[in-house]
């Protein structure tokens with residue numbers, strides 16, 4: 185039985201897919217960032233003209249896009265290890281005419297060249313698990329977040345509690361290749377717990393100034409065809425080594441499996457899969 189594992193959050197995967205990352209994410213990370221940034225805890229640390237925001241593991245700039253709607257002039261650093269992501273971020277910044285935005289290709293485990301305590305707001309939206317090989321990665325990210333957060337600064341870190349869509353991807357894999365163990369995220373079970381996120385932040389230096397909330401977001405698209413098409417964007421990770429004929433069969437099978445999910449719903453203008461996240465808030 186062959187088993188395929190992938191490195192969750194790996195920057196090389198994201199660099200290759202930077203152009204269609206937003207489609208693949210299908211609003212999932214956006215929906216959670218929106219909830220996090222509109223939470224009363226975050227709002228109690230208002231963004232002002234002197235604020236400096238770190239969009240940590242920024243990807244294509246989903247968090248920055250939300251910040252810029254409310255605060256077009258605030259200073260933002262978009263940082264990510266994947267050069268492709270930073271290129272896409274820059275293209276978006278130009279298109280959206282974001283002002284006061286800089287970018288940096290940098291490892292969130294070691295924010296080299298970034299001074300201590302410079303940021304008023306540090307947001308890490310689904311960038312807390314930089315690969316799965318090094319189990320101390322998230323703690324290293326948390327330590328760096330603590331180091332670069334200024335006095336009276338606030339931090340937001342999000343992680344997934346329930347992805348749900350992976351159940352459909354697995355079921356589809358089993359239908360195409362019944363005798364093969366489907367791909368796995370290769371994730372420690374505890375990384376899906378709120379208590380684990382809280383501990384990383386506490387131990388990184390925030391001590392008892394930490395709260396973790398469970399929130400529900402949604403991966404969504406205008407139609408099931410589009411949603412499945414978006415999921416297929418990650419086929420070389422989930423269905424690595426499949427023949428052209430097998431890949432051709434996947435969308436129909438995947439559609440059926442997505443529809444079977446308890447977390448799947450159809451609304452007037454969209455279809456979607458509920459996704460559940462942990463949102464950690466910490467402050468100095």
Ligand SMILES: C[S@@+](CC[C@H](N)C(=O)[O-])C[C@H]1O[C@@H](n2cnc3c(N)ncnc32)[C@H](O)[C@@H]1O
Nearest residue numbers: 193195198213241242243265266291292309314
């Ligand atoms: C799931 S995406 C999240 C992107 C974005 N924050 C969002 O809200 O959609 C994870 C991001 O972490 C980045 N990443 C992975 N490992 C990293 C590391 N060691 N340092 C910095 N960024 C990293 C990836 O390149 C990718 O852009």
